[in-house]
Amino acid sequence: MIEFKMPSLGADMEAGTLIEWRKKSGDTVKRGDIIAEVETQKGLIEVEVFDEGIVSELLIKEGTKVPVGTILALINPNENVLETTKEALPEKIEIVIQPTEEKIVEKTIEELHIKASPLAKRIASENGIALSKIQGTGEEGAITKEDVENAIAQRDKIVEIPNETIETKEKSEFKIESIRAAVAAAMSKSNREIPHYYLEKQIDMTKSLNWLLEKNRQIPIQKRILPAALLIKAVAKSLVDYPDLNSVWENGLQRKKEINIGFVVSLRGGGIIVPAIHNADSKSVEEIMEALNDIIPRARAMKLRSSELSDSTITITNLGEGGADVVYGIIYPPQVAIIGFGSSSEQPFAENGMLGIRTLLNATLSGDHRATDGLYGSGFLATLNKKLQNPELL
Amino acid sequence: MNQDEITKTIFQLLKQIAPETEPSNLLPDENIREALNIDSFDSLQFLVSLDEKLGIEIPEEDYGKTTTLKNLVEYIMSRMKISL
Numbered sequence: 516m517i518e519f520k521m522p523s524l525g526a527d528m529e530a531g532t533l534i535e536w537r538k539k540s541g542d543t544v545k546r547g548d549i550i551a552e553v554e555t556q557k558g559l560i561e562v563e564v565f566d567e568g569i570v571s572e573l574l575i576k577e578g579t580k581v582p583v584g585t586i587l588a589l590i591n592p593n594e595n596v597l598e599t600t601k602e603a604l605p606e607k608i609e610i611v612i613q614p615t616e617e618k619i620v621e622k623t624i625e626e627l628h629i630k631a632s633p634l635a636k637r638i639a640s641e642n643g644i645a646l647s648k649i650q651g652t653g654e655e656g657a658i659t660k661e662d663v664e665n666a667i668a669q670r671d672k673i674v675e676i677p678n679e680t681i682e683t684k685e686k687s688e689f690k691i692e693s694i695r696a697a698v699a700a701a702m703s704k705s706n707r708e709i710p711h712y713y714l715e716k717q718i719d720m721t722k723s724l725n726w727l728l729e730k731n732r733q734i735p736i737q738k739r740i741l742p743a744a745l746l747i748k749a750v751a752k753s754l755v756d757y758p759d760l761n762s763v764w765e766n767g768l769q770r771k772k773e774i775n776i777g778f779v780v781s782l783r784g785g786g787i788i789v790p791a792i793h794n795a796d797s798k799s800v801e802e803i804m805e806a807l808n809d810i811i812p813r814a815r816a817m818k819l820r821s822s823e824l825s826d827s828t829i830t831i832t833n834l835g836e837g838g839a840d841v842v843y844g845i846i847y848p849p850q851v852a853i854i855g856f857g858s859s860s861e862q863p864f865a866e867n868g869m870l871g872i873r874t875l876l877n878a879t880l881s882g883d884h885r886a887t888d889g890l891y892g893s894g895f896l897a898t899l900n901k902k903l904q905n906p907e908l909l
Numbered sequence: 910m911n912q913d914e915i916t917k918t919i920f921q922l923l924k925q926i927a928p929e930t931e932p933s934n935l936l937p938d939e940n941i942r943e944a945l946n947i948d949s950f951d952s953l954q955f956l957v958s959l960d961e962k963l964g965i966e967i968p969e970e971d972y973g974k975t976t977t978l979k980n981l982v983e984y985i986m987s988r989m990k991i992s993l
Contacts, residue, residue, distance in 0.1 A: 728969055736957050736966045741949055781948070783929060811950050835949045837942065 517566045517590040523583045524555055524824040525847075527700035531555045532580040533587065540643050542570045544590065549820065551587065556693040557788055557824055558817025568592040573643030588643070631658035639663045690817060694786035705845050709764075710884040713843050716896040718903055720859050720874045726906040742859070743833050744804040747776050748909045749902040750831055750854050751795035757895040759887050760880075761828045763849040768886050777827030777847065778807070780814040788814045789847065791827040800909055834858050841877040851883035852892075854899075915963075915985050919978065922958045926951045937979035965989065 521531050532554040538544055549561045550570070571591040575581055629646045631639070635658045639646050642663070649666045651658035723745055731739050751774045754761045762770045774796040777789040790810045795803060813819055830853040832844050837858055844853035857877040864873035878899060882892045902909060910918075923932035927945045935944055942952055960966045965988045967975055975981045 731969055736953075736960050739953060739957075739969075741953060743949070783927065783946075807950065812954075 516571065517568060517592055518586045519550065519564060519566075519588040519590055521553070521581050521583050521585045521587055522562060522821050522825065524557060524560060524821055525697070525701065527697050527704070528555055528557075528583055530580055530582045531560075533575050533577055534559060535577055536573055537561075538570050538573075540570050540573055540640055543593075544568060544570060547822075553821070556697040558690060558819065560819055560821050560824060562821040564590065566590055566592060571640065572645060574645070629658065630655060631663075632660060635660045635663045639666075642667045691782075691784040691786060694782060694784075694788065698786055701847055702845050705848050709846050709848060709851075711846060711881050712884045712889055712892065714880045714882070714889060714892045714896055715841065716878050716900055718876045718878050718900050719864065720876045720903065723903045723906040724859075724874055738801070738804070740800060740804045741807070743778075743835070744800050744807060745903070745906060745909065746833060746856055747778065747792060747795055747803050747807075747831060748798070748800050749899055750829075751776055751798075752902055752909060753895055753898040754829065755796055756898055757891065759891060760852040760882065760895055762851050762886060763828070764851050764883055764886050765849050768851070771828040773826070773828065775826045775828045777830040777850075778810075779830060779832040780811055782815060782817075788817070788819070788824075789827060789830055790814045790819050790823040791825075793822070793826060829853070831856070841879060843879055844881045846881055846883055851886035853881045855879040855881070910963075910989065910991065912982060912986065912991075915982055915989075916978070918962055919959075919981065919985075922955055922962065923947075925958065926955050935978045938977050940976050941978060941981065942976070959985075963989070 521533075524531075533551055534554050535552040536550070537552065538548070538550045544550060544564050545567045546563075546565055548564050550564045551562045553560050553562050568590040570588055572589040573587070574589065575585065575587045581587070630651060630653075631646055631649075632653070636646065638660060639649070639658075644663065644666055646658060649658050649662050650656075652662055653659040720742070724742065727740055727742060727745060734740075754774050758770045759768060761774050762768050773794055775791040775793050776795040777791050779787050779789050781787050790813075792798070792803060792806045792810065798806065810819070810823065827847070827850065829850055830844065830847050832842055832853060833856040834842050835858065839857055840860070841857040842855035844855045846853050855878070857879075859874050859876040861872050862875045864871055864875065878896060880892045880896055882889070920932040923941070923945060924930070927947055930945045932945060935941060941947065947955065956967050963985065965985055967984070971984065974984045
């Protein structure tokens with residue numbers, strides 16, 4: 516059996532409320548399927564499963580608030596998918612911030628030897644109740660249909676008491692407050708624990724922006740690409756050469772295989788949320804823009820998936836036009852770096868003894884000095900600059 | 910479509926993007942994005958919705974002509990070939 520637990524969607528999350536099951540007992544699930552909706556400080560999150568199999572039991576009732584790590588459901592791995600699950604295991608151990616901490620558990624001998632009528636077994640399974648928790652009253656202590664029904668009634672009674680969903684609260688106010696609290700917790704932890712170093716590089720964006728202008732001229736407005744997409748791609752490609760920045764610090768440096776860029780989205784009511792753009796290095800600039808078109812409105816509506824909230828391996832904060840010239844970010848733990856882009860503007864620029872006007876952008880890197888040194892970070896910014904001078908290669 | 914209707918449409922679309930603001934309080938020469946705190950992503954969404962509603966696709970090189978309410982309305986009218 517695979518235990519499907521309440522995921523931790525960030526270092527700051529302690530508990531979540533199970534709002535809705537999207538799968539029921541007996542449903543087949545595969546990796547990436549949305550199994551439930553969970554209300555957290557970061558809004559209503561669609562939680563994905565990372566295993567294949569058949570949902571055998573839903574243990575927690577909708578509307579219940581439970582701590583991170585609580586077992587929500589049991590998933591029975593399929594015979595024919597068992598092999599792939601096994602193969603995937605070593606990778607899972609490496610990915611520390613995967614939202615679900617699953618482990619394969621053997622059915623206890625006790626459970627295997629529970630006596631119950633076939634009807635009782637079926638009802639128990641349909642209602643997501645463990646036979647091991649039911650006291651049988653039938654022959655030789657066998658569990659009967661009535662025992663299961665009583666147990667279901669009992670369970671429903673118990674979990675209805677803490678049934679405190681946020682529906683009753685002023686929703687928007689709740690969101691802003693809880694987002695503020697989440698940002699406060701993560702940033703305080705970061706400033707307490709991470710020795711930051713800061714680097715800054717001025718990047719000439721003229722070529723990149725002209726290339727984008729030309730590209731955008733040829734496509735309809737709905738597909739228009741923002742400079743942010745180009746910046747994300749350039750960062751992702753540069754990280755291929757600087758893997759120590761695409762890492763987490765958990766008992767030492769742990770490099771991440773995937774480059775998942777956390778992109779800071781500001782919320783209109785205040786606060787920020789940082790959804791991940793998965794495998795940004797292997798996506799085209801167009802695909803990254805599509806991802807942004809999908810993810811930003813959902814982030815603002817606080818309708819993200821669990822993997823989007825917990826899979827980021829590095830963060831980008833992009834202030835956009837008209838704002839401050841430079842931003843020095845605070846690292847989101849357990850990540851080890853954050854890239855900041857200020858507002859780009861036209862500036863006098865000297866090159867080869869000539870003075871011209873160029874659109875310049877200040878890029879910064881805040882690095883975790885436990886993980887990397889300034890020289891390494893400096894190399895990264897130089898590489899990023901080179902990539903942005905050759906946008907057609909991105 | 911006359912000037913008033915265009916202005917009304919602009920307010921409506923801005924309200925969708927920045928629901929907590931009151932676009933009708935915009936001054937004619939105020940920078941729309943700054944006044945309503947609209948980022949480049951939402952700004953693009955606004956242009957897409959303008960295109961859907963009015964059938965006018967604003968190219969990037971014309972962004973500078975559409976920063977205030979006054980020049981945005983004038984720009985749309987000139988593109989729709991409506992005289993003041």
